[in-house]
Amino acid sequence: MIRKETVYRIGRIGKPHGVDGEVSFHFDDDVFDRTDAEYLILDVDGILVPFFMDEYRFKNDETALVKFCDFTTQEQARQLTGAEVYFPREHAEADDGQLSWAQIVGFSVRDAETGKVVGEIHSVDDSTINTLFELVTPEGDDLLIPATDELISDINTEERIIEMNLPEGLLSL
Known part of the structure; x- marks a missing residue:
C-alpha cells in the first residue's frame, strides 16, 4: 500500500483527450519527465494507485497528454477525470538533488x-x-x-x- 507521506502532489487529471483513452494531465511539477518514471500515482476514491504510462507528450508548459496502459476508450479515461496525481518522493529526490516547490x-x-x-x-x-x-x-x-x-x-x-x-x-x- 502506498502511504501519503511517501509521495507528493504534482497535479491532477483533466478531461479525456480524443477517443482512445488518452487524458490531459495538468501538472505543477514536471518531475515525471526529468526522471525515468514508468508510472504516476493517482488518488482513486482515497486510495493511492499506481498507473503505468504507455506514453505521454507535452501540450504546453502546464499540460501533458497521457496514455495509461489498458485504457483504450474515452469512457475509461473519463473515470480518471479530477483525480489528484502524485509522484514518489524517493524517485524525485534521486532526480538531481534539487527539491521542487511541490516537493516541499x-x-x-x-x-x-x-x-x-x-x-x-x-x-x-x-x-x-x-x-x-x-x-x-x-x-x-x-x-x-x-x-x-x-x-x-x-x-x-x-x-x-x-x-x-x-x-x-x-x-x-
Missing part, C-alpha cells in the same frame, strides 16, 4: 534561532517575483514567509524540516 509541501519550517517549529508548508506561492511559503501555524493561523535562499539555513529531507533564519518581527506581522 508538507515540510515543517523551524526557526533556526529558537528551534521552534513555526508551521507546516501547505503551498508555495510563486506567482510573483517574491516566492512565499504559505504556512499553517500549530495554532491554526495562516502565515506567509519569504522563500529565499538567504533565509534558508538547512533542509532536512528525511525529517521534512526546513530551518530558516527568520528576521526579528516577521512572525508577529
Whole structure:
C-alpha cells in the first residue's frame, strides 16, 4: 500500500483527450519527465494507485497528454477525470538533488534561532517575483514567509524540516 507521506502532489487529471483513452494531465511539477518514471500515482476514491504510462507528450508548459496502459476508450479515461496525481518522493529526490516547490509541501519550517517549529508548508506561492511559503501555524493561523535562499539555513529531507533564519518581527506581522 502506498502511504501519503511517501509521495507528493504534482497535479491532477483533466478531461479525456480524443477517443482512445488518452487524458490531459495538468501538472505543477514536471518531475515525471526529468526522471525515468514508468508510472504516476493517482488518488482513486482515497486510495493511492499506481498507473503505468504507455506514453505521454507535452501540450504546453502546464499540460501533458497521457496514455495509461489498458485504457483504450474515452469512457475509461473519463473515470480518471479530477483525480489528484502524485509522484514518489524517493524517485524525485534521486532526480538531481534539487527539491521542487511541490516537493516541499508538507515540510515543517523551524526557526533556526529558537528551534521552534513555526508551521507546516501547505503551498508555495510563486506567482510573483517574491516566492512565499504559505504556512499553517500549530495554532491554526495562516502565515506567509519569504522563500529565499538567504533565509534558508538547512533542509532536512528525511525529517521534512526546513530551518530558516527568520528576521526579528516577521512572525508577529
